[in-house]
Amino acid sequence: MKTWILNGSPRKMGNTSYLVEELVRKLDGESKIVFAYDSAASACIDCRYCWKNDGCSIDDAMQEIYKDIEESDHIVLASPMQFMGLSAPLLCVASRFQRYYAARKFRNIEPFVVPKKGALILTGGGDGGTKHAVAVARLILKEVGADLLASAMSLGTDTLSSREDTKALEEIAAMAKILNRA
Numbered sequence: 001m002k003t004w005i006l007n008g009s010p011r012k013m014g015n016t017s018y019l020v021e022e023l024v025r026k027l028d029g030e031s032k033i034v035f036a037y038d039s040a041a042s043a044c045i046d047c048r049y050c051w052k053n054d055g056c057s058i059d060d061a062m063q064e065i066y067k068d069i070e071e072s073d074h075i076v077l078a079s080p081m082q083f084m085g086l087s088a089p090l091l092c093v094a095s096r097f098q099r100y101y102a103a104r105k106f107r108n109i110e111p112f113v114v115p116k117k118g119a120l121i122l123t124g125g126g127d128g129g130t131k132h133a134v135a136v137a138r139l140i141l142k143e144v145g146a147d148l149l150a151s152a153m154s155l156g157t158d159t160l161s162s163r164e165d166t167k168a169l170e171e172i173a174a175m176a177k178i179l180n181r182a
């Protein structure tokens with residue numbers, strides 16, 4: 001069982017990272033966390049190479065990410081809310097999933113024959129709703145062949161850190177159970 005996690009927080013000891021670590025502690029199998037803020041993957045430039053060809057024309061850190069995603073059973077997106085959405089560096093990495101969209105749309109190829117399980121971790125200080133972020137996360141997960149099956153949210157971190165947010169921690173435990181289920 002392999003889980004690939006994209007952490008969109010700039011803070012390695014922050015709220016999002018805490019919930020990610022909690023999840024990893026509870027997950028069976030192997031987990032790999034990519035910090036979007038550290039990733040050398042550049043944004044999709046819409047060159048449209050993938051409209052006609054398998055893969056991506058940009059040869060950078062994303063090549064390893066593609067391999068990891070393709071080998072993973074679960075994909076988890078984790079992000080602090082920023083302007084009611086997912087963080088910009090997370091979206092930068094996710095923009096490179098365009099190759100999978102293009103495979104389906106223009107070449108009639110389903111890149112992921114076996115569906116993956118998808119999950120979402122969101123933290124926020126408390127401003128605005130999560131509807132937009134959840135819809136975008138669902139779309140990104142769909143691109144990598146994953147259905148959003150579980151989410152955990154800690155949405156008052158200006159006053160209650162995720163470490164103390166018992167509801168969010170319960171949601172992480174429930175998420176692990178869903179992902180660990182065969």
Ligand SMILES: Cc1cc2nc3c(=O)[nH]c(=O)nc-3n(C[C@H](O)[C@H](O)[C@H](O)COP(=O)(O)O)c2cc1C
Pocket residue numbers: 009010011013014015016017080081082083084085123124125126127128155157158
């Ligand atoms: C640029 C920026 C934009 C933010 N926008 C939102 C927002 O729209 N809604 C919200 O609830 N919190 C917002 N926040 C607060 C963060 O989501 C919150 O502090 C989060 O828990 C930080 O997570 P971290 O500790 O993992 O980095 C914003 C923070 C920053 C820095």
